[in-house]
Amino acid sequence: MKExxxxxxxxLENLYKIDVYQxxxxxxAAEKALKKMKPEEILEEVKKxxxxxxxxxxxxxxxxxxxxxxxxxxxxxxxNADEGEPGTFKDRYxxxxxxxMLLEGIIITAFCVGISVAFIYIRGEYExxxxxxxxxxSEAYEKGFLGKNILESGFDLDxxxxxxxxxxxxxxxxxxxxxxxxxxxxxxxKPPFPASVGLFQCPTVINNVETIFNISxxxxxxxxWFIKQGLPKDGxxxxxxxxxxxxxxxxxxLPLGTSLKDIIFKHAGGMKEGKKxxxxxxxxxxxxxxxxxxxxxxxxxxxxVEANSMLGSAAIIVIDEKTSILDVLKVVTKFYxxxxxxxxxxxxxxxxWINKIVIRIAxxxxxxxxxxxxxxxxxxxxxxTLCPLGDAAALPILSITKKFRKELxxxx
Amino acid sequence: xxxxxxxxxxxxxxxxxxxxxxxxxVLKAAERAGIHIPHLCYHPAFPPEGSCRMCLVEIEGFPKLxxxxxxxxxxxxxxxxxxxxxxxARKAVxxxxxxxxxxxxxxxxxxxxxxxxxxxxxxxxxxxxFKETKEKREKKLKIGKSLIxxxxxxxxxxxxxxxxxxVTKTQDLGVFHRGVHSSVNIYEGTSVENNYSGNLAExxxxxAITDEDFRFQTRSWFLKEGxxxxxxxxxxxxxxxxxxxxxxxxxxxxxxxxxxARENPEVNGFWICDRGRYGYSYLDEGRADKIILNxxxxxxxxxxxxxxxxxxxxxxxxxxxxxxxxxALILHTWLSNEELFLxxxxxxxxxxxxxxxxxxxxEGEADGxxxxxEPSPNRRGAQEIGFDIKAVDLSTLADGTDFLLAFGPFLSGxxxxxxxxxxxxxxxxxxLFSSYSHELNSLFDVVIPVALIAEKEGSLTNVEGIxxxxxPALEPPGESLPEWKVLCDLGKELGMDSKxxxxxxxPETILSEMGEKIPFFKKxxx
Numbered sequence: 057m058k059e060x061x062x063x064x065x066x067x068l069e070n071l072y073k074i075d076v077y078q079x080x081x082x083x084x085a086a087e088k089a090l091k092k093m094k095p096e097e098i099l100e101e102v103k104k105x106x107x108x109x110x111x112x113x114x115x116x117x118x119x120x121x122x123x124x125x126x127x128x129x130x131x132x133x134x135x136n137a138d139e140g141e142p143g144t145f146k147d148r149y150x151x152x153x154x155x156x157m158l159l160e161g162i163i164i165t166a167f168c169v170g171i172s173v174a175f176i177y178i179r180g181e182y183e184x185x186x187x188x189x190x191x192x193x194s195e196a197y198e199k200g201f202l203g204k205n206i207l208e209s210g211f212d213l214d215x216x217x218x219x220x221x222x223x224x225x226x227x228x229x230x231x232x233x234x235x236x237x238x239x240x241x242x243x244x245x246k247p248p249f250p251a252s253v254g255l256f257q258c259p260t261v262i263n264n265v266e267t268i269f270n271i272s273x274x275x276x277x278x279x280x281w282f283i284k285q286g287l288p289k290d291g292x293x294x295x296x297x298x299x300x301x302x303x304x305x306x307x308x309x310l311p312l313g314t315s316l317k318d319i320i321f322k323h324a325g326g327m328k329e330g331k332k333x334x335x336x337x338x339x340x341x342x343x344x345x346x347x348x349x350x351x352x353x354x355x356x357x358x359x360x361v362e363a364n365s366m367l368g369s370a371a372i373i374v375i376d377e378k379t380s381i382l383d384v385l386k387v388v389t390k391f392y393x394x395x396x397x398x399x400x401x402x403x404x405x406x407x408x409w410i411n412k413i414v415i416r417i418a419x420x421x422x423x424x425x426x427x428x429x430x431x432x433x434x435x436x437x438x439x440x441t442l443c444p445l446g447d448a449a450a451l452p453i454l455s456i457t458k459k460f461r462k463e464l465x466x467x468x
Numbered sequence: 469x470x471x472x473x474x475x476x477x478x479x480x481x482x483x484x485x486x487x488x489x490x491x492x493x494v495l496k497a498a499e500r501a502g503i504h505i506p507h508l509c510y511h512p513a514f515p516p517e518g519s520c521r522m523c524l525v526e527i528e529g530f531p532k533l534x535x536x537x538x539x540x541x542x543x544x545x546x547x548x549x550x551x552x553x554x555x556x557a558r559k560a561v562x563x564x565x566x567x568x569x570x571x572x573x574x575x576x577x578x579x580x581x582x583x584x585x586x587x588x589x590x591x592x593x594x595x596x597x598f599k600e601t602k603e604k605r606e607k608k609l610k611i612g613k614s615l616i617x618x619x620x621x622x623x624x625x626x627x628x629x630x631x632x633x634x635v636t637k638t639q640d641l642g643v644f645h646r647g648v649h650s651s652v653n654i655y656e657g658t659s660v661e662n663n664y665s666g667n668l669a670e671x672x673x674x675x676a677i678t679d680e681d682f683r684f685q686t687r688s689w690f691l692k693e694g695x696x697x698x699x700x701x702x703x704x705x706x707x708x709x710x711x712x713x714x715x716x717x718x719x720x721x722x723x724x725x726x727x728x729a730r731e732n733p734e735v736n737g738f739w740i741c742d743r744g745r746y747g748y749s750y751l752d753e754g755r756a757d758k759i760i761l762n763x764x765x766x767x768x769x770x771x772x773x774x775x776x777x778x779x780x781x782x783x784x785x786x787x788x789x790x791x792x793x794x795x796a797l798i799l800h801t802w803l804s805n806e807e808l809f810l811x812x813x814x815x816x817x818x819x820x821x822x823x824x825x826x827x828x829x830x831e832g833e834a835d836g837x838x839x840x841x842e843p844s845p846n847r848r849g850a851q852e853i854g855f856d857i858k859a860v861d862l863s864t865l866a867d868g869t870d871f872l873l874a875f876g877p878f879l880s881g882x883x884x885x886x887x888x889x890x891x892x893x894x895x896x897x898x899x900l901f902s903s904y905s906h907e908l909n910s911l912f913d914v915v916i917p918v919a920l921i922a923e924k925e926g927s928l929t930n931v932e933g934i935x936x937x938x939x940p941a942l943e944p945p946g947e948s949l950p951e952w953k954v955l956c957d958l959g960k961e962l963g964m965d966s967k968x969x970x971x972x973x974x975p976e977t978i979l980s981e982m983g984e985k986i987p988f989f990k991k992x993x994x
Contacts, residue, residue: 223646240643245518245538398624398643398650400519405564408648412600429597436560439532442518 061285061293062269063309066153072188074195077156083201085272089164090209093275098168102271104279106291110146111136111227111264112340112368113444114290114357117271121169123251124259132255133166133174134236134262138220138227140179141340142391143371146295147265149307151178152185154269155192161268162215163201164275169261172212177232180220189217224395228443229262231397242399243443266295286312290356294367298324300374301331312356316346319355320374331376335460339368341388342448344455365455381460382418382467388456389414392449400442406433407449422468430457479545494536494547495523505549506558506587508673509625510537513738514634520625521561522587526551533557558591567598568648569674570607570620577682578675580689584623605651611641612660614680614746615668619651622676628652628668635739636662636837652676663835666745670728671738681746682726686712691725694941697928698727698744699802699921701832702842704930705729705736705744709751709922709941722752723942735934741839751922756905757946760915772949775916779954780961782871782897783819796823796869796895798860800876801844803951804926805935805989806978808846808853810955815873816854818964823869825860826850827878840931845921849929852988862891872898875918875951880908901951918951919944926952926975935989937979952978 070076077083089098103118124131135158139147151158162174178186193215196202204212218236220226226235230244233255254260270292274282283291296308296319303325310319316338320326327333333348338355344365346353353363360367375384393411398404410433413426431454438450457464474490481498488497493516498505508520516538524533528546533553548554565584573579605619629641629652640660644653654660660668669679691710698705710726727748729740759770770778786794797815799808815821829843850857860882865872872895879888885907892898892911900912909915921928923944927937944950952975960969968981983990 225646242643245516245535393647396647398645398647401521401561401564401623404624404648404650405568408603409564409567409598409600416600436557436564440521440524440557440560442521 059293059311060309061273062150062157062266062295063153063307071153072155072192074156074192074199077154081276082156083160083199085275086160086163086201087207089275090167090207090211095168095170098164098275101279102168102274105270105274105282106279106289107267107270107274107282108290108357109264110266110270110294110369112141112342112366114367117263117267120251120263121165121261123249124169124261125252127259129258130173130256131169131171132258132260133162133169133171134229134232134255134260135162135174135176135265135268136227136229136232136262137176137178137182137185137265138232139182139265139369140224140227140395141342141369141371142387143299143337143373144297144340144369145299146297146307146370148179148182148185149297150269150295151182151265152188155185155189156196157269157272158189158265159192159196159201159215161271163206163213164271165261165263165268166213167209167211171261172214174213174215175236175255176215176217177226177236178217178219179227180222183219186217186219193217223397224391225397225443225445228445231443232262233260242397243445245442287356289358294355294370296323296355297369297371298374299371301328301376301379302326302374303328310355313354313359316351316353316355316372319372320351324372324374327374327376331378333374334377334379335375335381335384337371337373337375337452339366340371341373341391342366342452343368344451345384345459347459381456381463382414385453385456385464386411386414386418388449388452392445392453396445396449397443400446402437403441403443403446403449406437406446409433410453417464417467424465424468426468427457427461427464477541477543479541479543479547481547482550483546488541490541492541494525494527494534494539494541494545497541498536498547498549503549505536506583506591507537508583508587508623509627511627511630511671511738514627514630517626517630520623522558524554524557524561525549526554555591558587559594562588562592563594563597565623566592566596567600568602568620569623570602570618572621575684576621576675577678577684577688578621578672580687582675583673603648606653609654610659611654611677612665612668614742615660615665616678616680616683617652617654618676618678619653621674622652623674624650624652625673626652627671627673628677631664631668631671632660635667636664638662663741663743663839664739664837666742667729667739679726686725693728694922695730695939696922696941697845697936697938698740699845699928700744700747700843701741701838701840702845702847702931703736703838703840704845704928704934704936705740705838706732706936707740707744709748711942722749724748724751735930735936736838739838741835741837743839751920751942754904754906755945755948756902756909756915756917757948758917759947760909761913762910762915763913770914772916772947772954775914776954776957776961778914779873779899779958783962786870788819790870792820792822793868794870795819795821796825796865796872797821798825798827798865798872798874798876798879799850799855800826800828800878801842801847801850801857802828802876802921803846803850804921804924804975805846805849805853805929805982806926806975807951807955808850808855809978809982809986810952810959812853812855814955814959814962814964818962823865824855824858825865826855826857827860827874827876827882829878829881842931845930846928848931848933849927849935852929852933852986853982854986862887866891866894869894870896873901874898874912875901877902877904877906877908880906901954903948916954917944917946917948919948923948924950924952926950927979933988935979937975 108114226241231241235241250260389411393407434450434453486501507523509517523536525536526548609617708728711723834841898912
């Protein structure tokens with residue numbers, strides 16, 4: 057078992073160029089898929105690989121693809137590269153190092169689902185990466201991996217890069233579709249789900265960048281091999297982005313199921329300046345916080361759900377004892393208050409209200425009952441909003457307030 | 469607009485078995501069963517929006533509370549609209565909304581008529597826990613010819629935005645900014661100027677969009693409402709007339725304060741045009757309320773009780789040939805089906821009067837939606853009854869005419885006063901039925917004040933041939949009375965069709981008689 061799958065050749069000079077990528081075996085998976093496999097066989101393989109979505113929700117990619125109905129309407133693929141979850145920087149890293157691996161995954165996915173137009177919706181701030189993707193796309197057109205009759209298979213595919221305009225909410229898949237259609241990025245009501253009614257009212261597959269990165273490896277090496285890279289129900293590796301008070305913050309590609317303790321203390325070199333660990337946010341800011349006592353945990357979807365948190369985007373934020381939990385709460389509540397799209401009542405007003413309370417506490421004007429108010433308001437957001445952003449805000453706020461109540465009480 | 473009848477399925481709402489149409493939503497099924505689920509952003513004219521979160525209900529088997537406005541019913545679905553979780557969630561939504569609401573109800577036109585107030589009263593009743601500073605926003609933005617937007621009162625249900633997107637397709641309003649700073653606003657350089665703008669103030673569930681025409685005029689709870697049909701074009705939009713029933717502390721300048729749309733999916737949906745909404749001054753301004761006797765032979769004093777006697781006497785004194793050639797009628801198409809039928813029966817069929825003209829307002833321009841080009845409500849009815857709608861030709865009218873019966877105030881708009889006076893002076897006896905005091909009235913011997921459609925009973929046939937009944941919403945002023953009453957009495961005086969007139973017919977019995985005689989009305993009446 058090799059530890060690195062997606063990031064294996066990342067040290068290589070000019071890997072982002074198609075020639076270098078091809079020298080490392082790039083586009084062989086696309087050739088195999090388009091020339092030797094039927095779409096059904098690809099779907100079967102991806103399903104068997106138990107590739108779970110890397111964007112945060114962990115929905116199995118193969119099953120998502122299979123929801124696309126057989127219709128005469130055009131179908132679309134949207135790659136979600138709107139990486140906005142605080143603490144998360146994995147997609148920018150892999151895209152900038154190896155844009156062709158993303159394109160190869162897009163080609164196979166599109167061929168499998170019967171899609172001839174794909175969009176990469178990329179976070180607006182990732183301007184340089186968007187340019188790199190554009191270059192990679194034009195190289196792929198030149199080499200005949202994109203465009204008409206790809207590899208003489210009769211399959212056509214066009215890929216477009218669309219830059220977002222700076223809203224976290226556009227990473228939510230239906231808001232992404234609205235934004236891509238040129239509208240205000242407000243989430244849509246579900247059902248209908250994008251697989252049946254998505255972009256321009258047509259069936260649409262939306263996958264995270266890292267999810268698509270895995271596709272070529274599943275095709276080349278098979279589902280069985282892929283599962284061995286991770287866990288039976290959670291195939292493959294994960295790109296962990298470690299930030300905060302560790303010695304070596306950065307990207308670590310590790311098998312799913314690696315222990316959180318090992319990631320922090322072995323791979324990321326342990327705590328910075330010998331400080332003591334206070335808490336960890338294990339899967340991007342939306343993930344409920346874990347205390348220092350809770351880090352003996354396997355980093356996979358199910359284990360974290362069991363611990364009442366989530367793997368999310370696998371962005372690990374390490375907080376040391378010197379960091380005030382009130383500051384953490386201030387950052388969290390400010391972010392969600394700022395990024396709420398404002399469409400539904402509990403998220404729009406609830407997050408702003410909580411943030412106002414936290415700011416007041418930080419100004420030294422807190423009252424004892426404020427802590428209960430935060431808990432009550434966050435509970436009233438949880439589960440009652442139009443899109444997952446409500447829970448993404450309420451759950452970390454609830455976990456921070458509950459687990460660090462004593463410390464918070466010392467500020468009021 | 470007719471929905472296909474779907475199969476019925478059984479669901480349970482608050483443990484009560486309820487029949488629901490397959491494919492309908494929980495909210496609609498509940499409404500049909502008489503169970504109100506509170507909602508703010510949902511409006512039956514638009515697809516569910518799901519943003520206010522007021523209509524959340526608990527459904528067995530679903531882990532979260534679900535939106536009743538968008539969740540489709542399933543066989544055996546068990547829905548709770550009153551469980552503790554639902555009640556708490558509803559309270560929470562109200563608490564959130566009111567936290568950022570200015571609570572300026574004392575000066576809000578919507579007070580008493582506001583969903584946020586009603587729901588707080590019904591489902592809220594908590595003490596405010598909000599200790600923070602509320603967001604400051606624009607409170608008096610002029611967004612259209614008659615509309616003021618108060619962004620602080622706005623709860624962002626986006627009904628207005630969706631109305632302008634889906635109904636008028638003008639898209640003048642949008643949501644700007646994000647999160648708690650989100651505000652409805654007008655796009656730069658635009659203004660809500662379409663002929664349906666007034667609907668915005670009406671569909672706003674709170675006092676965010678108010679109508680300058682109504683702003684600070686009265687308190688909504690002083691008003692009563694009556695159902696009627698808009699007579700300002702031939703669409704026949706269903707309306708509610710809001711009027712002041714009288715309040716002793718004030719000298720009231722007028723009765724009617726506001727016209728609102730009344731839902732009718734077959735005619736006007738949920739909307740009315742601005743002409744119909746704001747054109748209500750015709751109900752109060754310049755009304756005639758007393759019988760005017762300019763010239764009358766003998767010592768007769770006319771009251772509404774003996775008008776028909778007076779008219780009958782004049783007609784009876786004419787020879788039958790003279791009746792045909794010596795009587796002239798000027799009608800208009802604000803008259804109801806029943807009135808036009810009586811006029812047709814008495815004058816055209818029985819007296820065989822030849823000179824029958826119509827004096828209506830000149831044709832206008834249709835707007836492509838509800839407003840038609842016909843500026844009166846019953847042209848189609850007059851045609852179906854059998855009238856040939858001929859414009860007034862004054863020389864034919866006056867030629868050999870002894871007795872002119874004219875209806876309506878529109879004659880004055882068609883001819884110059886001098887020309888009109890010259891033509892009418894040739895006619896010996898002239899009687900006018902009109903709702904207004906006007907200099908035209910001086911040209912007639914007798915002017916009888918009559919009720920408007922809002923003040924009487926009857927039916928109208930709209931441009932599409934839909935026959936719609938109406939009842940009085942307002943009292944006719946002073947001595948005014950509906951034309952159909954005079955005409956029924958007159959029929960009796962003239963000794964025609966004694967069977968029909970002996971039992972004083974009501975508009976209802978007249979309409980059923982019409983059904984017997986005219987297939988068009990039979991069909992519509994079934």
